Amino acid sequence: MSELVIRSEQDVADFVNKCPSTRSSWLVIFVALGGIFVDAYHFSSLGIGVPQLTAQLHLTPLEVGSVTAIMSVGGFIGALWGGYWTDRLGRYEMALLDLVLLIIGAVGTALSVNLWMLLVFRFLLGVGVGIDFPVALSFIAEYVNERNKGTVNVWQPTWYIAASFLGVVLLPFYYWANLGDYLWRIAVGFGAIPALIVLFLRYKYMGESPMWAAQNRGLEAAGKILQRVYGVQVTVNPEIKVAKPKPNVRFRELFDFKYRSRLVLVTFIGVTGAAEYYAIGFNLPSISMQIFGGSFIYAILGAIFFNLFGVLGGFSAVWKTTTLGTRKMALIGFGIVLVSMLAFWWGGSKLPIAVQVLLICAFIFGHSFGPAANGNTMAAFSFPTRMRGMAIGWSHSTVRFGSIMGFFFFPLVMAKVGLHTMMLWLAIFPLIGLFATWKIKWDPTGRNIEKEEEALRAEPVCATSTEKE
Secondary structure: OOEEEEOOHHHHHHHHHHOOOOHHHHHHHHHHHHHHHHHHHHHHHOHHHHHHHHHHHOOOHHHHHHHHHHHHHHHHHHHHHHHHHHHHHOHHHHHHHHHHHHHHHHHHHHOOOOHHHHHHHHHHHHHHHHHHHHHHHHHHHOOOOHHHHHHHHHHHHHHHHHHHHHHHHHHHHHHOOOOHHHHHHHHHHHOHHHHHHHHHHHHHHOOOOHHHHHHHOOHHHHHHHHHHHHOOEEEEOOOOOOOOOOOOOOHHHHHOHHHHHHHHHHHHHHHHHHHHHHHHOOOHHHHHHHHHOOOHHHHHHHHHHHHHHHHHHHHHHHHHHHHHOHHHHHHHHHHHHHHHHHHHHHHHHHOOHHHHHHHHHHHHHHHHHOHHHHHHHHHHHHOOHHHHHHHHHHHHHHHHHHHHHHHHHHHHHHHHHOHHHHHHHHOHHHHHHHHHHHHOOOOOOOOOHHHHHHHHHHOOHHHHOOOOO
16 A cells, blocks of 8 residues: 655645546546436436426416526525535535435425415426536545546536436337326436436545645544545644644635636626526427427427437537636537528528538537537636635626526527527627637636735735736
């Protein structure tokens, strides 16, 4: 067994960044991604059954928009609240809490008999998802080494795998059980099963993040985690008196001048990327029925097919993160999305079905490769450990704000102007995102944020008035 001497919090961070990943560290990352899978499943589950849900509960377009948007409202609150407490209480406790909320929310949504019951449990689901993102991405960012930083973006193809998995789950019920009118209940209720599995795995195999423990529970606690996960013999330098520090979490610090440009960029990517995606991506089943025909089977098969291009875009993002950088990838993704939306509008209903399908595929690929993959990932790597949960929570809250717009306005705009004209209206979002990402030249790729943070602390106050690009 190799030996490691740690004298400071930076020694813990340096070890994680330089040490080859072990089976135990990959297991933590895998279980953290399991939460993202559950999150994506829940956000996609209702979209495939909106027509049946609308008919059964006699919902107006405004009420449909409210039902689809309320989960994002919960996600907005959960992300801000959860990000703060993820930094204050720790990653592990919050990782268990959010899955309990997801299980309760899934079962309650499936059993809903009226609009208000549906709104309450969908809101609870959103809170659980909002908490999970800062938890899961903090775990991944604090266990992956420098060589594998692009691994963080694996959360993006995981999202689309879950969205495609939803369709696979529903196919047997549609063909053999003749439960078409109840598919939306089966879809949302089934989400409790993977949530329960991930809850068990987190309880059994996860511990606290060593970086967070070093800053909040002392080096001895961090050393025990490193020994368990990496199989090294850890010694804390006996010449240094190690005291258990108190958490120093101040939400307003996110808005300090030295972090301002990166926070603004994360915000623009989050809001505009989410608004474009959730108006289109969440409603892929409905769009598929418009393109291919009115049969509900097209809603299921179309969702599976289109989301596969999200998987492709997400894995492409993992592959190119370290070479292109998060900012350049966001630029490319916004560009692909903008061109595909404008072409879809310009051609209108006269476009051959094959071309319409190709443009939707390009939209999903570009979004997954660019803004979707790199908004939350940029937040995870742009801020130090002590405030990473809050930063990811803020980033995810901006995503939820954008998704509220996409969820709520899609049924209204769709009913008013139709699918193709709606694409023109929505094109304003990737255009704004493209401009903001081009204008703000911040990219955390290849930077050691922890060491830069130490350097900033050591500088005189007047020297921190300009952020280093």
